[in-house]
Amino acid sequence: MLRLDDLTLFTRTAELGSLSAAARELDISPAVASAGLKRLEQQLQVRLILRSTRSLRLTPEGEQFLAHARSALHSLESGRQALAGGKAAISGVLQIAAPSDFGRNVLLPWLDQFQQAHPQLSLRLLLSDHVADLFRQPVDIALRYGEPEDSSLVALPVAAGNRRVVCAAPAYFAHHGQPRQPEELRGHNCLLYMLGGRVHDRWSFVRGGESQALTVSGDRVSDDADVVRRWAVAGQGVVYKSWLDVAADVEAGRLQVALADYRGEATPLNLICAHRDQLSKPVHLLREFLQQRCAELLARVPWA
Known part of the structure; x- marks a missing residue:
């Protein structure tokens, strides 16, 4: 029968990328950790992890078993919480x-x-x-x-019900003017972010049941959406952001919403x-x- 502590050791080793780090976290010696991993592999009759002096990686069998080990541990924890019921914190x-x-x-x-x-x-x-x-x-x-x-x-x-909105700092709009329709965004410095290696420069809108989308451009791109929001607050250009992300800035006056009569992309x-x-x-x-x-x-x- 598989041991719970061996499953825990295996999942933490895979997550941390280190058997010694997993041993420290679980407060066991490296020798005990190594024995536990070996015992699990012997019971399963497969090699789960390939180790060298400098690296560690899961075998294809280890990758496959990891999901099952996590699921088993989560199921046991759910059972423990169910027994505890609503009385315990x-x-x-x-x-x-x-x-x-x-x-x-x-x-x-x-x-x-x-x-x-x-x-x-x-x-x-x-x-x-x-x-x-x-x-x-x-x-x-x-x-x-x-x-x-x-x-x-x-x-x-x-x-x-969250959607994207077009916004910029009041100082930016005071200097460059506020767009009244989406096409005017082509004349603005649009601050863009990347996700999955792709720049999100296609902004879409709906008004009166009609949809439209346009490609925008600007002089700043980041793979961190928080950086893009900070650029906007600093007055560097226009952003197309989730309302949840900019609501506090809008209510504090750091950002101002434009094209409010258009509905941005559902997010x-x-x-x-x-x-x-x-x-x-x-x-x-x-x-x-x-x-x-x-x-x-x-x-x-x-x-x-």
Whole structure:
């Protein structure tokens, strides 16, 4: 029978990329860790990890088994929480991946509030505009804009009504004028971001049931959406951003919305996970909490 501690050791080794790092985290000696990994491989009769003095990588069999090991561990944790019922405070570690701009400027203070309400819960937050691999990275859930490309992932809506808006600093509009229709954006310095190696320079709008899209350009591009927002606040140009990302800047007067009578591209925020058994009580509570906070921002949208 497979041992729970061996499964835990294997998953943490794969996530950390180091057997010694996993041993330190689990508070066991390298020799015990090496024996545990060897024991697991012998029971499965396959090689899971290839190791050298300088590197470590999963074998194809190890890649395949990793998803099953994670699923088993999550299932056991869900069972433990189910036995605990609603009487006990939620606890454990919740690992979250989120986009850079939303994560730094919106999610961080919300997570402070959530953790204050649940002080026994530990959080691990990964911020990046690169899409997290939920099967390989040490992540329980991810918050992402748009629907997942992988249909095998579980997606739960958090802010289905979110959209992009065109905005810039008041000083920029005072100097360059404010566009009254989308075509005028071609005469503005549009600040662009990259995702998956592609520059998002195609901006789309809807008004009166008619859709239109145009290609824009500018002198600044970044693969970090937070950098693009900061450029806009500094008066460097126009951005096409998620309302959730810029709502605080608009309400504080740092950014001003243009083309408010046009509806920007739909940008729903979803909670994504690899398996339904990862939808633990902490995840459900966090989703409900985030839905409420996002609804408060969406109640103040500038579009019709």
